[in-house]
Each structure stands twice: as structure tokens, then as C-alpha cells.
Amino acid sequence: MLVLGVLLAFVAFAGGLIELVGRWYKQEEYSHGFFLPLITLFLLWHRRKVLVQSRGQPSGWGVVALVIAALMLVLGEVTAIFLAIQLAFLLALVGLILCYGGVSLLRVTLLPIAFLLFAIPLPYFIDSQLSWRLQLASSGIGVGILRFLGYSVYLEGNVIDLGAYKLQVVEACSGLRYLYPLLSLGFLMAYTYPAKFVWRALVFLSTIPITVLTNSARIAMVGVLVNRWGSGMADGFLHYFEGWVIFIVCQLILMGEVWLIERFTHRRSMFEVQQFPMPSVVQPSGKGFTVRMSRPLLTAVVVLALGWATALTVGGREEVKPIRTSLRTFPLALGNWRAVESSLSIEVEQALGFDDYVLADYRDDQGDLLNFYVAYYGSQRKGVSPHSPQVCIPGGGWVISGLSTTAVRLNDGTPLDVVRVLIDKDGQRQLVYYWFEQRGRHIANEYLMKWYLLQDAIVRNRTDGALVRVVTPLRQNEPQSAGDERLTAFMRLAVPMLGPFVPQ
Structure with missing residues (x-):
């Protein structure tokens, strides 16, 4: 029955698990995720005798855990928040263990299950924020190292100016490709380290500064190589080889920390302190909240089946689709702004997954230019939702050098909060405003957007909504305030026109 429950859990949570594997495959920083379930199975196999001896009376808390997991599954399917489904799957495993062997068995299996948390990717918009912030931190420290070595360098955003060459610290150099695997490794090392909790916690938490500092050293090393032998040193095999070397260095630093x-x-020697410990047998106890039935796992299977059926029913119900006008008819003349409409490639349209959009370049009488983009989604279920510009901007080769939230006051005095992003690439600067039009709300916070969804x-x-983005290039030496004024003036004309196209 336990095997049946686990198989049913895999089927019920399949949507979130498939998305999980897709992230492992598509994002290099999560590619280590393929190995983590294998390590979990090894940990369980390693303590197999203890598992048998620790099985106790089934606990009713397992049913409670499964009910919560089923509710999270339904919410995840309705809102397309895959993180909720993935976490619910782990909670379902906890519930099944409680229903099978009680609290005593859970105490022996909890750590291997908890290790699977490192296999769950962060949401894209959190990933992107971490990425560009780590880029800025690594760039600053890397420049500090170069200056300490006697090199004359200038840092603008994430571009390190070496004089003859300019080295751009792109998303791949943020350090996330080391941080996530190193966190997993640090957790394992802390687990195998027989010492006081404070030392084990230090080993695990130190993976973060170790990653940032070694990645900064890597950037500095690339700067030295580029300065001496040309920009080819920053690309190709050498660049990836440096990455592998730095990751190995991170592991050696962790081992050196334990040795210290x-x-x-x-x-003690390293061989004594780095061995998989065998947990003690947890004596089963009949005390507490228990389930008295001949087949306790039957309840667990029923709860999972009901949760799966509810998720299919609720997730597949017909949504309210408000009447609206196609964005392809959005006015191309707004005040003194005149637009030339453009379009995205079929591949990009399919990747973004929207139902309707407008993309137009507006120019005014003074020759000022801005780009206006609205992507409308009739439904944001099943993983289809606006792509955060904080994800797409670095993907286009642009570097985020400034990020804040600001309020734009419309003509009627209504304040509209927007995310203000300053980006640059190859000496070009652009100012970006974006926000989310979500069923009558103007939202600049992506966490808040998910909550209202x-x-x-x-x-x-209803889960319909839209992303609105306005971009203007900044001329050389043009102050950012001029771009702010330009975007604000256009928004005062464009935002009141959105009503028929993005229903309130």
C-alpha cells in the first residue's frame, strides 16, 4: 500500500514534477538536481536496517499532512504556482511515512526528504533578482581585487573597463551556478560532520560567502587574462574550464574549513569526520494522536486520490473570460506620439505564451523614441503567465544596473506604482518602466501579483491579466530624469486607453 501511495503521489503531482525536471534541464544552475534524488535514495538505503526497526504505529498527523498537501496541489494547479505543487509533493511523502510508520519512522527519514528541498528551483523572478544582485556584488569585489593587483579599471554597472577591453559580467557569471550546487554539497558535509550544531551550521552557511568571493576572484582572473592576452580569454573552453576550477576550489575551501x-x-583527520553517520534506532511509541484501523495507508491513498481529482476538476473548470478589445487595434497616435507597429517572431510568441499583444515604437515631434509593449493573458493557469522583465532583460544581454519602485501620477491624480529599471549594454543605456495590470489592479510587486492571482x-x-512595459533609450550624457519625464508623459496618455484592452 505504501508503494501504491507513492506512485499515486507521483501521478497526482506530475504537473509540478515535470516542470521541475524541465528546470533542471534548461537551467545550468539547477542541473545538479538530477543527482539529488539519487543521493536521497542512497541515504535511505544506507539506513535501511534502522528504518525497519524504527517503524511504529501509524500517526493521524499523516492524514493532516496529506490534506494540506492536497489543498496545496489544488491551489498550485489553479494558480500555476509550481513551487506550491513541488513543496506539496514533499509534504505528501511526509504524510505517507507518518501513515505507514508513525513519528518514529519519520524522524529517521526526515533528513533525506529535507535534502530534496535543494532540488526545487526558486521562482524565475526570484532567480533573476538574485542573479543581477550577485553580478553587481561579484563585479564590485572583482574590480577591488584588480585594483589591489595594480590594474587601472573602471566599473560601470556590470561592465569592467580595462582600457583596451571592456569585460561584461553577464548572468552566467553571477555565481548561481556554483551557489546552488555548493549549498547542496555544504548540507551534505554538515550532515556527515560529527560536531556541535554551531560548527555544522557554520560549514553550511559559509557556502554563500565562499561562492561570492571565489566567483569575484574568477572575474578578476579573467580580467587579468583579458588584459594580457585579449578578449578571447573571456570566452570558449577556457571560460568554462575556469568555472569548473572555481567550483572545485569552493569544495576544497569547505574541506579546509572543516580541517581548520x-x-x-x-x-581528527578528514577521513574520520567525513563519513555518512548511521542514525540511532528510534523506539516506536504508541502514545499520541494515532489512527486505529487495519489499513491506515488506505486513508492516505483516498486523500491523495480526492486531492488529485479536485485539482483536475477545479483546474479544468471554465474561467470567466471578460469581453475585451484586441490589442492589435490599440491607438498608434497618442497626443504628439506616433507609432510604427512591429511584431515578435513566431518562436518568441510561442515561448511567451500570451493570447494577445501590442509592440510598437512611438516617436514624438522632438524625435524622442520609446517602445510600448503589452502582453495579455486570458488565463494564467498551467504555468502560462507574464515573463518578468527581470528575467528577460539579462537574457537579451542587457545588464540591470539599477532597480527600484517609483510612483507615476496620472492626469487624474491617481498614483501608479511601477518598477523602474536602468539597463545598459555596450555603452547604451535604457530606462524601463513596467507593471502588471491584473483584474483592475496596477501591481508593481511580483510577490503581490502572485497573491492576488x-x-x-x-x-x-479569473486569472486574466497583462504585463505593461515602456522603454526609452537614453542619449549619451542624457540625465535619467529626462527619461523619467518622457516615460511619465507617455504613460499619462496610454494608461487611460488600456481599459477596453485589459478589462478591469
């Missing part, structure tokens, strides 16, 4: 702790505490999906049976 031992040097001043127990003075969850709320409206349940209460209003």
Missing part, C-alpha cells in the same frame, strides 16, 4: 575547525577542537482564481474564477 578540527585543528582547534578535536584534532491566487485570491482571484479562488474567489472570482
Whole structure:
């Protein structure tokens, strides 16, 4: 029955698990995820005798955990928040273990299951924010190292100016490709390290500064090589080879940290302190909240089946689709702005997954230029939702050098919060405003957008919405305030026109 419950869990949570594997395949920083389930299975196999001896009376808390997991599954399917589905799957495994062997068995299996948390990717918009912030941090420290070595360098955003060459610290150099795998490795090392909790926590948490500092050293090393032998040193095999070397260096630093702790505490060798410990048998207890039935796992299977059926029913119900006008008829003349409409390639349209959009370049009488883009989604279920510009901007080779939230006051005095992004690439600067039009709300916070999506999906049976983005290039030496004025003036004309196209 336990095997049946686990198989049913895989089927019920398949949507989130498939998306999980897709992220492992598409994003190099998560490619280590393929190995983590294997390590979890090894940990369980390693303690197999203890598992048998620790099985106790089934606990009713397992049913509670499964009910919560089923609710998270339904919410995840309705709102397309895959993170909720993936976390719910782990909670379902916890529930099944409680229903099979009680709290005593869970205490022995909890750590291998918790290790799977490192296999769950962060949401894209959180990933992107971490990425560009780490780029800025690594660039700044890398420049500091170069200056310490006697090189005259100038840092603008994420571009390191070496004089003859300009080195751009792109998304791939943010350090996330080291950080996520190193966190997993640090967790394992802390687990196998027989020491006080404070030392084990130090080993695990130190993976973050180790990653940032070694990645900064890597950037500095690339700067030295580029300065001496040309820009070819920053690309190709050498660049990836440096990445592997830095990751190995990170591992050696972790091992050196353990050695240093031992040097001043127990003075044990590395072979003594880095072995998989065998947990003690947890004596089963009949005390507490228990389920008294001949087949306790039957309840677990029923709960999972009901949750799966509910998710299919609710997730597949017909949504409220408000009447609206196609964005392809959005006015191309707004005040003194005149537009030339453009389009995206078929491949990009399919990747973005929107139902309707407008993309136009507006120019005014003074020759000022801006780009206006609105992508409308009739439904944001099943993983189809606006792509955060914080994800797409670095993907286009642009570097985010400034990010903040600001309020634009419309003609009627209504404040509209927008995300303000300053980006640059190859000496070109652009100012970006974007926000989310979501069922009558103007939202600049992506966490808040997800919350209202969850709320409206349940209460209003609506998940439609749009991303609105306005971009203007900044001339050389033009102050950012001029771009702010330009975007604000255009928004005061364009935002009132959105009503028929993005229903409120």
C-alpha cells in the first residue's frame, strides 16, 4: 500500500514534477538536481536496517499532512504556482511515512526528504533578482581585487573597463551556478560532520560567502587574462574550464574549513569526520494522536486520490473570460506620439505564451523614441503567465544596473506604482518602466501579483491579466530624469486607453 501511495503521489503531482525536471534541464544552475534524488535514495538505503526497526504505529498527523498537501496541489494547479505543487509533493511523502510508520519512522527519514528541498528551483523572478544582485556584488569585489593587483579599471554597472577591453559580467557569471550546487554539497558535509550544531551550521552557511568571493576572484582572473592576452580569454573552453576550477576550489575551501575547525577542537583527520553517520534506532511509541484501523495507508491513498481529482476538476473548470478589445487595434497616435507597429517572431510568441499583444515604437515631434509593449493573458493557469522583465532583460544581454519602485501620477491624480529599471549594454543605456495590470489592479510587486492571482482564481474564477512595459533609450550624457519625464508623459496618455484592452 505504501508503494501504491507513492506512485499515486507521483501521478497526482506530475504537473509540478515535470516542470521541475524541465528546470533542471534548461537551467545550468539547477542541473545538479538530477543527482539529488539519487543521493536521497542512497541515504535511505544506507539506513535501511534502522528504518525497519524504527517503524511504529501509524500517526493521524499523516492524514493532516496529506490534506494540506492536497489543498496545496489544488491551489498550485489553479494558480500555476509550481513551487506550491513541488513543496506539496514533499509534504505528501511526509504524510505517507507518518501513515505507514508513525513519528518514529519519520524522524529517521526526515533528513533525506529535507535534502530534496535543494532540488526545487526558486521562482524565475526570484532567480533573476538574485542573479543581477550577485553580478553587481561579484563585479564590485572583482574590480577591488584588480585594483589591489595594480590594474587601472573602471566599473560601470556590470561592465569592467580595462582600457583596451571592456569585460561584461553577464548572468552566467553571477555565481548561481556554483551557489546552488555548493549549498547542496555544504548540507551534505554538515550532515556527515560529527560536531556541535554551531560548527555544522557554520560549514553550511559559509557556502554563500565562499561562492561570492571565489566567483569575484574568477572575474578578476579573467580580467587579468583579458588584459594580457585579449578578449578571447573571456570566452570558449577556457571560460568554462575556469568555472569548473572555481567550483572545485569552493569544495576544497569547505574541506579546509572543516580541517581548520578540527585543528582547534578535536584534532581528527578528514577521513574520520567525513563519513555518512548511521542514525540511532528510534523506539516506536504508541502514545499520541494515532489512527486505529487495519489499513491506515488506505486513508492516505483516498486523500491523495480526492486531492488529485479536485485539482483536475477545479483546474479544468471554465474561467470567466471578460469581453475585451484586441490589442492589435490599440491607438498608434497618442497626443504628439506616433507609432510604427512591429511584431515578435513566431518562436518568441510561442515561448511567451500570451493570447494577445501590442509592440510598437512611438516617436514624438522632438524625435524622442520609446517602445510600448503589452502582453495579455486570458488565463494564467498551467504555468502560462507574464515573463518578468527581470528575467528577460539579462537574457537579451542587457545588464540591470539599477532597480527600484517609483510612483507615476496620472492626469487624474491617481498614483501608479511601477518598477523602474536602468539597463545598459555596450555603452547604451535604457530606462524601463513596467507593471502588471491584473483584474483592475496596477501591481508593481511580483510577490503581490502572485497573491492576488491566487485570491482571484479562488474567489472570482479569473486569472486574466497583462504585463505593461515602456522603454526609452537614453542619449549619451542624457540625465535619467529626462527619461523619467518622457516615460511619465507617455504613460499619462496610454494608461487611460488600456481599459477596453485589459478589462478591469
